[in-house]
Amino acid sequence: xxxxxxxxxxxxxxxxxxxxxxxxxxxxxxxxxxxxxxxxxxxxxxxxxxxxxxxxxxxxxxxxxxxxxxxxxxxxxxxxxxxxxxxxxxxxxxxxxxxxxxxxxxxxxxxxxxxxxxxxxxxxxxxxxxxxxxxxxxxxxxxxxxxxxxxxxxxxxxxxxxxxxxxxxxxxxxxxxxxxxxxxxxxxxxxxxxxxxxxxxxxxxxxxxxxxxxxxxxxxxxxxxxxxxxxxxxxxxxxxxxxxxxxxxxxxxxxxxxxxxxxxxxxxxxxxxxxxxxxxxxxxxxxxxxxxxxxxxxxxxxxxxxxxxxxxxxxxxxxxxxxxxxxxxxxxxxxxxxxxxxxxxxxxxxxxxxxxxxxxxxxxxxxxxxxxx
Numbered sequence: 001x002x003x004x005x006x007x008x009x010x011x012x013x014x015x016x017x018x019x020x021x022x023x024x025x026x027x028x029x030x031x032x033x034x035x036x037x038x039x040x041x042x043x044x045x046x047x048x049x050x051x052x053x054x055x056x057x058x059x060x061x062x063x064x065x066x067x068x069x070x071x072x073x074x075x076x077x078x079x080x081x082x083x084x085x086x087x088x089x090x091x092x093x094x095x096x097x098x099x100x101x102x103x104x105x106x107x108x109x110x111x112x113x114x115x116x117x118x119x120x121x122x123x124x125x126x127x128x129x130x131x132x133x134x135x136x137x138x139x140x141x142x143x144x145x146x147x148x149x150x151x152x153x154x155x156x157x158x159x160x161x162x163x164x165x166x167x168x169x170x171x172x173x174x175x176x177x178x179x180x181x182x183x184x185x186x187x188x189x190x191x192x193x194x195x196x197x198x199x200x201x202x203x204x205x206x207x208x209x210x211x212x213x214x215x216x217x218x219x220x221x222x223x224x225x226x227x228x229x230x231x232x233x234x235x236x237x238x239x240x241x242x243x244x245x246x247x248x249x250x251x252x253x254x255x256x257x258x259x260x261x262x263x264x265x266x267x268x269x270x271x272x273x274x275x276x277x278x279x280x281x282x283x284x285x286x287x288x289x290x291x292x293x294x295x296x297x298x299x300x301x302x303x304x305x306x307x308x309x310x311x312x313x314x315x316x317x318x319x320x321x322x323x324x325x326x327x328x329x330x331x332x333x334x335x336x337x338x339x340x341x342x343x344x345x346x347x348x349x350x351x352x353x354x355x356x357x358x359x360x361x362x363x364x365x366x367x368x369x370x371x372x373x
Contacts, residue, residue, distance in 0.1 A: 029133050031181050041139040048109040050350035052341040055334040083254040088310035094193035095313045096122040098183050099326035102175035111141035114171050118182045119330035123322045180212050187220035196323040197229040201275030201292035213274050217294050226305040231290035244288040247281040253310050255280050286318025
């Protein structure tokens, strides 16, 4: 097994063709308007103090929580559903995965600094190739958040503060914009393969319009691709138990179809389930996940796609290796955050100041509660 960077273009790779000279002048790997938004926002930094986000080189979890799954309580009768057995089918098939990470970098006198990064990983034969875009940074300020909100389609009139709802909404919308852009490029450039997304295929909220996801899934189908979305975290529950617990005692690989029961929760809601919803356990002793499969793909084709994924990609812990690598390559490490903080301080004339830790000041070694990022 090999993994390498996209500086070496793979001759038969459809994704790597995005980097070829034939595509000069066409849409880039990062949307121009997002780059311009980043540049204009970073120009609002006028020196002063900079309070970096506290990180530790030994910190195990640095990722900001981005789970947008809707909390639902489903009927207990689901416990009686029979799982669908999956037989892995080996073959030569391209598996492509997309993931995007966002993280808060720190606070300035005028606002909040955050960073985004996207990664794409694709597997052909026995090798993995990856492409990373970013980090791309943004400075969200009191004066600029109205302009940024308008560019991102946010119309709410919140008052700005470092921890205001609109600040978190802007960061979430920035992340979603980059993620949808990357997904669209992948779906348009890959042919006859499996495309893996992180998260669900639920749309219809202000931050996640239906049209964007419809266009992405439509482009994938036009090119013979099938989109599967794996959720690492889900709020779907049955009698207080997460739906992923339903397959704990089942032998893998298998699926549990919970689509009809979930669909009944949205009879007249603007929220749409663009994917057919399953609980998936793809490896013996592995974890279980919520799995959404493009609803426009016939059930038989969807199940066949899961079989081919199980045979083409590594799923030792129940999670596709291609998607696991996409997450690892997009996530920010403590070293990278410290490097970004140093870069910003040096290039924008910021003076790094210590950030008082109220809990530690009050409680000493007993101040172990979760700090606000």
